[in-house]
Amino acid sequence: MALHISSAPPISAFHHLLCFFFHDTYPEMEYASSLQRQLASMKKNLFDQGYLDEQFYQLEELQDESSPNFVEEVVTLFFRDSSRLVANIDQALQKYPQDFRRLDNFMHQLKGSASSIGAAKMKNECTSFREFCNKENREGCLRSFQKVKKEHAVLKQKLENYFQLLRQDGPVDKATRSGN
């Protein structure tokens, strides 16, 4: 097994361990930097666990030389806008708890937004919230909304980590990729 000491600053001490582990499990990654492998596995997890769906790949395909950070920009934009929407819904649930139509409208927007980056779990929670709205089930709405918020927060954190790694990998990657 080769410990690839990539020229990129080590992300953590244990990335060596990662290399060790992953070398056997993902032999194809042998020539990728550990960082890249880490990134790949993170991404794979996000997909496997249903946080992200196909749409995310679409975003990656859109990234090119003219917009090299496209995916990250879009994701950032999404979280900024969706946080605002979540706050609106929160407020609406308190101020107009019986106004299911309004709640549904907000959630429809949020769902549409979530679909833009492929936030699958969040989108599903949005759908179930809307179902509660249709049935005018206030309790159900409240519960469901908590889940929506949770999925939103979890995905946000995961993607932040992912992009942080990606940024580390980025500049170095071009220089070292072939070397790895």
Next chain:
Amino acid sequence: MGNPLPSSRAAEAFPAGLRVLIVDDDPTWLKILEKMLRKCSYQVTTCSLATDALHILRERKARFDIVISDVNMPDMDGFKLLEHVGLEMDLPVIMMSIDGETSRVMKGVQHGACDYLLKPVRMKELRNIWQHVYRKKMQELKEVETHSIDEVINILRNGSEDIEDRHLIDETEMSSMRKRKDVDNKEFVDQELNDPSTVKKARVVWSVDLHQKFVNAVDQIGFDKVGPKKILDLMSVPGLTRENVASHLQKYRLYLSRLQKQNGGTCGGNMQSDHINKTIKGKFGLKSSTNVQQDWELTKYACTTENFQTHGIVANAAHVSEMNRVAPAQVIASKKALVNDAQLGLFLSFKGMLPSIREKACKPLHDERPVMQLMQYPEQENYSVLEGYSCLANPDRDHEPCFDHFPSSQPLITSATCTNGKDMKDLYEMKPLQPAMPPMACTIDSVSIQVKHGLVNLQDTGAICKLEGSPSIEDCYLDETCNQGCFPLTYEVSLKSKSDSDSMLEDLHLYSVQKLSYLENVSCTGTEIYQYIDSVPITEVQRINLCEDSEPSGEYLYDPVDYSIDEYLFS
């Protein structure tokens, strides 16, 4: 695109450079779609508000080939935008939504969308949108090919304008005419004839002289009877197309409405009405131009109720509201609805005009003032305007107080009615209204006068208010079509108790606010109206229908305008 024509050279370049306008309130999607379209080598313009989009489409010299819009937007329903674009610019519109329910998709198709995409949208779907543009051009070209140039010109100029001209067009033309909403088709063909290498529409410069000719023609015809074709004929300017005149007329109306606003509302609504009408037309699936006009009229009325406020017809509503009739409320409410959507320039005037209405739509009007709103007439400036443009008292002014205070009330109506002094009487007699409001009568008079334009034919039901000469008429087009008895916009004015009216107003208000459709607030009972109006709005309207009065006939014909007027009359 500069050369959309399907020449072999053009075909190669096509679809690169396709000029796309995207409208979506979601910034994330907007960014993604823009990127996707750019990758398809299309020229992209983004917009997050429907009203901005309409503004861009109307104002920009640069043309667009296709519009992609989301269905749910805060300032305007995507379907409304769809109608507007189809009506005014005749561009293919693609709708998008996360919601793929059959009913929604159906609605999109009904409103004229050429495609309906589900989010998340894939790039491969966007890559193919050029087919809609291409298809449209093919259809247009086919029409050119099937007829000789002279024939086409003839058809274009005369064809779908009036019913009587219809015979000039053969069935194919007519159907293709119907397909397009006229104007663009003609434009296209004209352009095609002039310059086959491009389908760009020729731009007419409205010089002072030309405009003067235009105004003279309009005055000569009579504002309430004016139509693009008639104006075109009168002007007899070679090279000028009906479409040029139509768009100029629209602008002119807007201008007048703005003036009216400034002057306290003399004519304001015409332009708006136009838009509204147009919208309505689109809504109902325009048929032949004639039909459209008819529809328009109907819708206009529908709108009018909403517009009433601005056009004076609304005033009726206002009056009605005063009378505590629901009708006015409806109108107001609808106005609101209109206003809501009317971020568009069209409605702007309304908005401006009836700010009060919006807020106070539900306010019951004072009895003595009911007519006030319409009553702008007293100033007679309205009246004159009316003549030209059948501008209804500018509601905004009057409406401001929301019917609450009718400006100086005097029964403006009386003044306005001057034209229809007798109408009023007739009206008055028609219904055994509570005599009470003489001023109302007056107003109604004025109202009726205005309303008259369109369609209001008083009916036996008694409370019928004959509205003649729709005030804003152009807007109401009703007069054109209605007079033919398309829809007897008669409505009964039932006097309701104040409290009833108030609550109704409220209801209406709510309804209107919630619904952006024009007709929503209009309660139309007339069957004729149904024929012309999309059933959807009518049902909506029905909800708001006030009638509950114990009025004699208790029939409320739909015509929002009428309704309001009746209300007043009988209140």
